[in-house]
Amino acid sequence: MMLKALWLVTTETFLLLRRDRIFLPVLLCTLVIAAFANIASDWSIADFTKVLFDIGFFGFQLTGALVAMLWGTKLIADARRDGTLEVQLAQPVGRVTWILGRFLGLALCLLLLGGLVLAIWQVFMLLNDFGRMSSAQLVGFAFVVLGWLVLGALATAAATLLKQSLAFFCTLALWLAGMASTLVASTLGASTPEITRKLVTGLARMWDLQQFNLVDHTLAAGWVALPELAYRAAYGGLLVLALITFACIIFACRDATEA
Amino acid sequence: MEAVSRDMSEEAPARPRDVGKPAALELDQVRKVYAGEPFKKRHVAVDGLTCRFEAGTCTGLLGHNGAGKTTTIRLILGLIRPDSGRILFEGALLTTATKRFIGYMPEVNKLSGALTPLEILHRTLKLYAPEHIRTRAQRREAVDRKLIEVGLDGHRKKRVAQLSKGMARRLAWAQATIHAPRLLILDEPASGLDPLGRRHMLGWIEQEKQRGAGILLCTHELQQVATLCDDIHVLRRGCLVKTQAACGKDAAGDKPRYGLAVSGLDEPTLLALAQNGSLPEWQGYRREGFLTELEFAAYQDGVRWLGAVIARGLVVVRFGEVGRVREEELLSYFEGES
Numbered sequence: 001m002m003l004k005a006l007w008l009v010t011t012e013t014f015l016l017l018r019r020d021r022i023f024l025p026v027l028l029c030t031l032v033i034a035a036f037a038n039i040a041s042d043w044s045i046a047d048f049t050k051v052l053f054d055i056g057f058f059g060f061q062l063t064g065a066l067v068a069m070l071w072g073t074k075l076i077a078d079a080r081r082d083g084t085l086e087v088q089l090a091q092p093v094g095r096v097t098w099i100l101g102r103f104l105g106l107a108l109c110l111l112l113l114g115g116l117v118l119a120i121w122q123v124f125m126l127l128n129d130f131g132r133m134s135s136a137q138l139v140g141f142a143f144v145v146l147g148w149l150v151l152g153a154l155a156t157a158a159a160t161l162l163k164q165s166l167a168f169f170c171t172l173a174l175w176l177a178g179m180a181s182t183l184v185a186s187t188l189g190a191s192t193p194e195i196t197r198k199l200v201t202g203l204a205r206m207w208d209l210q211q212f213n214l215v216d217h218t219l220a221a222g223w224v225a226l227p228e229l230a231y232r233a234a235y236g237g238l239l240v241l242a243l244i245t246f247a248c249i250i251f252a253c254r255d256a257t258e259a
Numbered sequence: 260m261e262a263v264s265r266d267m268s269e270e271a272p273a274r275p276r277d278v279g280k281p282a283a284l285e286l287d288q289v290r291k292v293y294a295g296e297p298f299k300k301r302h303v304a305v306d307g308l309t310c311r312f313e314a315g316t317c318t319g320l321l322g323h324n325g326a327g328k329t330t331t332i333r334l335i336l337g338l339i340r341p342d343s344g345r346i347l348f349e350g351a352l353l354t355t356a357t358k359r360f361i362g363y364m365p366e367v368n369k370l371s372g373a374l375t376p377l378e379i380l381h382r383t384l385k386l387y388a389p390e391h392i393r394t395r396a397q398r399r400e401a402v403d404r405k406l407i408e409v410g411l412d413g414h415r416k417k418r419v420a421q422l423s424k425g426m427a428r429r430l431a432w433a434q435a436t437i438h439a440p441r442l443l444i445l446d447e448p449a450s451g452l453d454p455l456g457r458r459h460m461l462g463w464i465e466q467e468k469q470r471g472a473g474i475l476l477c478t479h480e481l482q483q484v485a486t487l488c489d490d491i492h493v494l495r496r497g498c499l500v501k502t503q504a505a506c507g508k509d510a511a512g513d514k515p516r517y518g519l520a521v522s523g524l525d526e527p528t529l530l531a532l533a534q535n536g537s538l539p540e541w542q543g544y545r546r547e548g549f550l551t552e553l554e555f556a557a558y559q560d561g562v563r564w565l566g567a568v569i570a571r572g573l574v575v576v577r578f579g580e581v582g583r584v585r586e587e588e589l590l591s592y593f594e595g596e597s
Contacts, residue, residue, distance in 0.1 A: 004386070016374070087363065097355075255340065
């Protein structure tokens, strides 16, 4: 019964997001990014491939991250605002099932989006006579999508606790913090107290979203070692799990209509 | 208005059908306090609410704005949790699993605008999985039948956002009842409907009642209460202040009563007729201006009085089953609160 309910909430969420008015504009946006990367790399005096991948991957990372944050917060806030949450929870659907279903639907839609973006990118690769994408590039792309999923989970967790706008800005701030965390940690000088250094380094390690950006390794001759790759993937999965567990606990404990 | 009708007791006595049988829904000392935002006072929305909603009857949940009706419905649906007390469905604690026997129609359209009626009804049936609808073919047939019944057959593939308000209400009704629930929770079911739509809606509610579903009707339309409800619960500031049989059924015998409204029947004439000896006693008497209303336990008693007053040349304004709770009586519960 619970699995059936979970499946139905997941498929419904997927359907809602696929029909969301920003789905097609996002695809269009990625198309523009890919085209822009292509043009910029043509004009560039630097390495053609590096410019193409740097701009392309950064653009995809940014677009997907923004969409994941927007959808993650919107899914719950909209359900609260337009009352669909009331109708759905009046049905034999538990709160935890509902939140899980919402996130899984979001994850499915982000995977679909990732697949479509990948297809667009592949077309541009073929146009530039690069042929089919290498497995390293595909893994790099998979990690970009994993980063989206982490942000989707973060946004979902924030939305169970806060109103939509606040949840979105908190997620945005945490995303920026995650992108800059290792950079900030590396700037600590020798005069920094040991305790501060440990704290900042620990936090930077815990919330390092740059680890899902493998674009440099994608192009470099030396690919990330397999254990390191497995560690990063597992850590991403763990982050998603932790954030969704947090969302489930919060959503189960509070009044469902409360934000 | 002088009233010598039956006594309106604060607590309606249990009827024979209630004894030993669990109610469709029972709230037992349910209390809900909203903590409110920081620096704001705590607000007691529902305070020790105890009431029953019987199977096969329509029970009105009434009260002024802010009386606690919406909170009560949200508590029943599990959207918010009670601070104390229990909510029982057919004698057992209401859980997510037992919600499959409940249907809910909210006050306004709260269905996903991006979905179609076809998708919504199919999904509902898959989720509730009622005993009589198991296979895909049965599901398809049930959805088709429901869409035809509510007049949405031609709009099955339109998105909900494209439906008119009335259509969305009919879809909400279809969604709430397609799985033949044992308990139906209706929040202002006729709001936003045109007169014909309202008539259809009232007919559908009556059909559900005939089917044996318990109905919790939350409405501000007192005429609907008077027409549909068998019982009413009146809330005031989160407390139950009145429980009463709303229909014209005798509290002990479950029998209907009959009323005869006559214009120009003054007291001397009435007494003269009563002293005649051949006419039966009335059960209730009201007089307002020129209008006198008599109530009888038996239909034949009413008919005999009807013949007598016609023979006297008096004008009969109304004769038939009465005892439905009167609007003005219901209004008295709201005085000073709204």
